[in-house]
Amino acid sequence: MSNATLAGPRPRGRDSPPSADSTPRRRRSGWWLLLAPILAFDVVLFLTPLGKLVGASFADNAYQRVLEDPLVLRALVNTLTISLVSTIVTVVLGYVIAMVLWRAGNVTRVILFAVVLLPFWTGILVKNFAWAVLLQDNGLVNAFLQGIGLTDAPIPLLHNRFAVIVGMVHCLLPYAVFPIFSSLTSIDDRLGLAARSLGAREGSVFRRITLPLSLPGISAAGLLVFIISTGFFITPVVMGGPGDMMIANQIDYYARQLTDFSGAAALAVILTVMVSILVAVYQRVLKAGGQHEDN
């Protein structure tokens, strides 16, 4: 039987509520062939190495060995706390920038976009060293603080956790600004007008309309930024102290200093599993939060 009659979209009155069964079902064989190129690419260049890595991680009691290493545990805790703080700071700052971009006029918007994108196009080493120059003991920031008489001696701004987070936030900001900005621009301007006509002040408009409707952007930004954070490697080296090393630094240490490749592989697997669990929990929480909002 020809299913040509079923293939067309079913005419639906403009006034009928959208129904779930209105999408025509197409059964065509061979659709997976369209996926074949990307599948082949993934299998050869991603899944195979990943499989080898996972395989290597089970050799020589690697897991037991790395988990008994106090430096590894320290690095794991560092990774989670630094990533979490960086993510929160980045999303909050990113939200503010996205709001300004959203409300800005055309010219301001172009300039701000350039300012946000510039670090995006700049190498991470350049950015980190630039911050190092600014934050060092005789750097611009300390000179300024002493100049206005706020401090007598330089305060330590570099080679500590604060510096790592500053460096990371600077790199991560564009990843937060763009998802949030795009969710803000998808909000109908008239919703704000309607809320005002119904008696809302600016604060209520933000809290009850703008913020809840930009939640998808915030959650996307949070997820993206957190996942990227956990893999930071150069920033802790350039800007952190000895106590701020993250898991990527440990992997590097195992692979290059100790040439313990199964240990490095085990660390990579631990990091991946840990982040996956956190992401799953995060999405659960967000989903539940979305269902109970405003009650």
Next chain:
Amino acid sequence: MTASVISAGSVPRSGRAAQGAIELRRVSKRYGDVVAVDELDLTVQPGEFVTLLGPSGSGKTTTMMMVAGFEEHTAGSVLIDGSPVDTLPPRERNLGVVFQNYALFPHMSALENVEFALRMRKVPGPERRQRASEALDRVGLGKMGDRKPRQLSGGQQQRVALARALVFKPAALLLDEPMAALDKRLREQMQEEIKTLQKSLGISVLFVTHDQDEAMAMSDRIVVMRDGKIVQSGPPEEVYNHPETDWVASFLGDTNLIPCTIVERDGEEAVVDLGGLGLAKVRDRGASGENYAVSIRPEHLKFRTRTSAGNGCAATLLSSTNLGATVRHRLMAGGHELQLRELSSDRGAGIVPDEELWVGWDADKAQLLVLES
């Protein structure tokens, strides 16, 4: 500030009939060199349904936005119930606004949408829910309170928007093309429902539309706007039957425009020379300009016999088109192409076979107007 909002929000229903006067005094809106609204004078009486009718770019929506407080006027004054509101933000003007696409909050249920204004006025929870569900009941959506806007049809969304705009008992209701997104049948149904609701609440309405049928069907008074100015205002029948300019006549439906010269003007009546159609007596509203024409609506032209009284002329039939309820005839008479529309059920009434075709009209259905174009 908050106190005034709360007291306005809790005014008893009986006290509202006296409220809701909107007045615009020489209100202008300029964007740089562009004048969007030009020294507009407009009054909406308490309980009156006034429609701003005009093509896009005529300034009608800008006018409404200035009343609502979303746009600042550059000159003049807006008054609600006699007191100027020029410096008041929208939230303190106590006006219910329904937007073109309803602007329902997508993340809130229908009930929460309606509750919003009461929440902003700090009405306690139980009373808030009670009043919001009453408002939903009033628009026939009592059982749909839990649904999100996207789960509602266009007509239902509009009802929610109406309930939301009415629940805090505003001084007046502002409607910005609220039916543009609905199909024809639903639009007609909603027109009636809004009209009924408006009458039962006795609330004043400022309605913005470009749809002349909608304006005719709903308004107590139509204000026709063009290029930021009012070109004519009055009850629907008056504006329709007695347009002052050819632009108003054509904007409010089909019409026959016959250029003429004035022979004699005498108060409400004038005698004009219609060229090939001879001399005719027509209605006159005293409008003056350089060139004149007479407007006769197609439904006011009739087939007649030569001996009938009144204005008339021999004609030849060019074509006839059946439009369902009506039939449209194109005729040539006195060197002018005319349109005549009659009910399908009366098709050909007045035509006497084997006699010359003759069209005529009643003097009070022909309107003298100024030819602008």
